[in-house]
Amino acid sequence: MNLKDVSSHKLFSHIYVEEDALSYEMTSRVISSLPGSCVVPIRHYKDVFNRKHQDIPCQTRGGKKLILAVNRGSLIYKGASVCQDFGNSEFFYATPAMNCVFDCDYCFLKGMYDTANIVLFVNTDDYEREVKKRLEDGPLHLHISYDTDVFPLEKISGIVSFWTSLAQELDGLTIEIRTKSAPSVFTPSPKIIYAFTISPDEITERFEHRTASLDQRLRSVSLAIKSGCRVRLCFDPMIYVKGYKEIYSRMTDKVISSVDLQAVDDMSIGTFRISGDYIRDLRKNAPDSAAVQFPFVKKDNVMRYPDVLEKEMKEYIRSRLKDVFDEEKIYEY
Numbered sequence: 001m002n003l004k005d006v007s008s009h010k011l012f013s014h015i016y017v018e019e020d021a022l023s024y025e026m027t028s029r030v031i032s033s034l035p036g037s038c039v040v041p042i043r044h045y046k047d048v049f050n051r052k053h054q055d056i057p058c059q060t061r062g063g064k065k066l067i068l069a070v071n072r073g074s075l076i077y078k079g080a081s082v083c084q085d086f087g088n089s090e091f092f093y094a095t096p097a098m099n100c101v102f103d104c105d106y107c108f109l110k111g112m113y114d115t116a117n118i119v120l121f122v123n124t125d126d127y128e129r130e131v132k133k134r135l136e137d138g139p140l141h142l143h144i145s146y147d148t149d150v151f152p153l154e155k156i157s158g159i160v161s162f163w164t165s166l167a168q169e170l171d172g173l174t175i176e177i178r179t180k181s182a183p184s185v186f187t188p189s190p191k192i193i194y195a196f197t198i199s200p201d202e203i204t205e206r207f208e209h210r211t212a213s214l215d216q217r218l219r220s221v222s223l224a225i226k227s228g229c230r231v232r233l234c235f236d237p238m239i240y241v242k243g244y245k246e247i248y249s250r251m252t253d254k255v256i257s258s259v260d261l262q263a264v265d266d267m268s269i270g271t272f273r274i275s276g277d278y279i280r281d282l283r284k285n286a287p288d289s290a291a292v293q294f295p296f297v298k299k300d301n302v303m304r305y306p307d308v309l310e311k312e313m314k315e316y317i318r319s320r321l322k323d324v325f326d327e328e329k330i331y332e333y
């Protein structure tokens with residue numbers, strides 16, 4: 001099932017709202033966008049989000065709940081070494097939300113959090129203040145969809161619009177918005193990068209539940225390019241399945257034939273990898289998924305495919321792309 005309309009009343013049966021979050025504009029907007037949801041006041045988001053003995057597969061099947069909260073902790077983090085930096089020596093990410101409307105079997109969030117429920121932070125004024133403070137030290141390249149996919153929350157919250165407006169307004173700020181959805185509204189600006197994860201339909205159908213299909217993503221990519229936006233294509237994470245060459249080959253053919261690649265900023269290629277700290281819980285939360293039950297090897301506390309396979313997978317897709325795209329702008333992870 002693809003997520004067509006996130007403002008559907010059925011998306012969140014319950015919205016938990018911190019008492020401190022009640023007075024924020026985003027809170028009012030979310031609640032009025034979801035009139036069918038039951039609103040439950042709470043003291044602190046951790047009372048719900050961090051509860052012990054939560055069952056992620058069960059919460060996902062039964063419908064994730066939304067929690068509106070004030071982020072009183074860190075608002076911006078420095079990226080870890082497994083993160084993609086695309087040549088930026090300093091790479092940072094913001095956490096406007098925790099957890100995701102989508103449900104990818106292999107998502108590291110399943111290994112990081114004890115819940116499938118989603119926290120959306122409503123105190124955008126504090127994020128703005130923090131960004132301005134960081135900009136005093138120089139330009140800032142900021143990912144805003146690292147612990148979530150923000151696009152499915154846009155209709156109810158305006159979170160994407162907040163960040164795109166901020167990027168346009170503040171000198172030195174560039175934002176990157178990564179997605180597996182297929183947005184249709186874009187803000188063309190040299191300071192906003194729309195990064196699309198490109199996956200074959202066979203992978204999306206098996207492992208990337210509720211995300212947009214390949215055709216939908218590629219239509220959205222073309223629309224972003226036509227609108228004059230900066231676009232990045234991420235063939236990452238590639239997931240190993242039997243017959244992966246044919247599957248990724250068909251996908252690459254489709255990308256080449258349907259996207260004006262000369263208008264694409266850059267690309268990334270990467271195979272699935274995850275911190276060794278998350279693999280146990282990830283496997284527990286996706287017990288039937290071949291994507292995460294693969295016998296990975298551990299290297300520097302990162303679980304990944306064996307070297308030979310990883311190399312073969314990346315080389316396979318690189319060899320197809322380098323014929324049609326400047327190889328220097330293909331980053332590998």
Ligand code: SF4
Pocket residue numbers: 099100101102103104106107108109146147148149180211
């Ligand atoms: S879209 Fe990204 S953040 Fe959302 S579930 Fe999938 S991998 Fe996780």
